Amino acid sequence: MPISPESALPEGLHPYAEGLDTGHVRYQSCADCGAAQSLERHACQRCGSVRLAWRDAAGGATVYAVTEIARAPDDSFRALVPYTLVLATLDEGPRVMGHAEPGVAIGDRVRAGFFRHGERTLLRFQRE
Numbered sequence: 780m781p782i783s784p785e786s787a788l789p790e791g792l793h794p795y796a797e798g799l800d801t802g803h804v805r806y807q808s809c810a811d812c813g814a815a816q817s818l819e820r821h822a823c824q825r826c827g828s829v830r831l832a833w834r835d836a837a838g839g840a841t842v843y844a845v846t847e848i849a850r851a852p853d854d855s856f857r858a859l860v861p862y863t864l865v866l867a868t869l870d871e872g873p874r875v876m877g878h879a880e881p882g883v884a885i886g887d888r889v890r891a892g893f894f895r896h897g898e899r900t901l902l903r904f905q906r907e
């Protein structure tokens with residue numbers, strides 16, 4: 780379901796987090812020039828348009844960077860260590876951060892999966 784900046788979102792629900800809750804990786808896409816971008820911005824990096832929409836990615840990605848986390852950033856992640864985080868380039872172009880199965884390497888083809896962590900749904904990539 781495409782989401783436009785004009786559509787009323789339930790208060791407190793961020794489009795990216797809401798996408799994860801429903802099993803979708805979302806990214807921003809410019810309604811004027813079509814550019815896709817990583818991270819949330821309030822204007823298109825290519826043409827400056829503020830008409831940005833959220834789109835669902837298909838889920839395929841390529842690993843761009845990998846890091847092993849040995850020390851949890853807070854108590855809620857302590858049970859997960861050690862774990863693997865990746866920056867992955869979605870097939871649509873934007874780059875997102877997520878968990879990944881151990882042993883993934885730069886250049887690996889991966890597919891987005893999801894897991895519940897406390898109140899949130901997080902991204903977890905697995906090899907294709």
Ligand SMILES: [Zn+2]
Nearest residue numbers: 809812823826
């Ligand atoms: Zn644009």
